Amino acid sequence: MVFYPHENDNNNQLAQADKSRVFSTSWNYNWDRRDPKSLVKPMKIDDEFNRNIYNKQLINKTAKAIHHIILIRHGQYNKEAKTDADGRLTTLGKQQAEAIGKRLQELNLPYNSLIHSTMTRAQETAKIIQSFLKKNITVKSDSLLNEGSPIQPEPPSSNWKAEINYYRDGPRIEAAFRKYFHRADFSQEKDSYTILVSHANVIRYFVCRALQFPPESWLRLSLNHTSITWITIYPDGIVKLVAFGDSGHMNPQFFL
Incomplete structure (x- = not known):
């Protein structure tokens, strides 16, 4: 494969351009303090039974309407x-x-x-x-x-x-x-x-x-x-x- 320095320069420029498009902040899903995970008491999920209980609690605290x-x-x-x-x-x-x-x-x-x-x-x-x-x-x-x-x-x-x-x-x-x-x-x-x-x-x-x-x-x-x-x-x-x-x-x- 032949290496061309100018191609590498172009790649560096593209990389810098991509960095400029990175968002400074991410969406806060718990902005209204109603994210289900924040409303359910944390529990140790070490088996399928506890996992089902936890998931059921999340469903009960999840909004269904708009x-x-x-x-x-x-x-x-x-x-x-x-x-x-x-x-x-x-x-x-x-x-x-x-x-x-x-x-x-x-x-x-x-x-x-x-x-x-x-x-x-x-x-x-x-x-x-x-x-x-x-x-x-x-x-x-x-x-x-x-x-x-x-x-x-x-x-x-x-x-x-x-x-x-x-x-x-x-x-x-x-x-x-x-x-x-x-x-x-x-x-x-x-x-x-x-x-x-x-x-x-x-x-x-x-x-x-x-x-x-x-x-x-x-x-x-x-x-x-x-x-x-x-x-x-x-x-x-x-x-x-x-x-x-x-x-x-x-x-x-x-x-x-």
């Missing part, structure tokens, strides 16, 4: 308001809320619950959405979903000024993530569909956390009012972003 989370940003509101109570939806904001309500109705998914933040603009948006959905859907409010500053963004933006303290809002928004983002309970037989009506900062942070992206990246993302962001959580802990900021259900003049 958890869908549909995140909706509120409609346009009065940004000049000095209090939350005065930050009501504008006429356009109500039209946007009607558009997303119709879209969710058209999708005709078996929604289990509609949960909204306690801020006025989110409450009004959720109420309009509810009018388009089945009458027996569970509706709740949760202040954990209120707007805030989740974490100092990276890179910093001269256009972004934190109006709310990161140290105060960050733990609350993280608590909201841990409350709503997890694989289905292992006793759940059917897939679940939860609608969360919240705010841009919160939703963007949720997406970064769910996909295990650096949470500081949240400000790099952008969301239209009443857009759809859809996250699917599978029984094995894998998370997929089905849609982000989908606004195809709205007329172009609604993109404000």
Whole structure:
């Protein structure tokens, strides 16, 4: 076999290129603390009998259904308001809320619950959405979903000024993530569909956390009012972003 030095150089270059594509971190399957192996007490498996017991325990703690989370940003509101109570939806904001309500109705998914933040603009948006959905859907409010500053963004933006303290809002928004983002309970037989009506900062942070992206990246993302962001959580802990900021259900003049 004839040896050509330049071929070896090319191989070295390819090897270096491959190294640059290696992921810096691996997927954390126990991100929601619901990996079956973390829920079952370790035991010494020294025979077939103990192995069967252990495997049965794992099966009992394994999710069987898929958890869908549909995140909706509120409609346009009065940004000049000095209090939350005065930050009501504008006429356009109500039209946007009607558009997303119709879209969710058209999708005709078996929604289990509609949960909204306690801020006025989110409450009004959720109420309009509810009018388009089945009458027996569970509706709740949760202040954990209120707007805030989740974490100092990276890179910093001269256009972004934190109006709310990161140290105060960050733990609350993280608590909201841990409350709503997890694989289905292992006793759940059917897939679940939860609608969360919240705010841009919160939703963007949720997406970064769910996909295990650096949470500081949240400000790099952008969301239209009443857009759809859809996250699917599978029984094995894998998370997929089905849609982000989908606004195809709205007329172009609604993109404000």
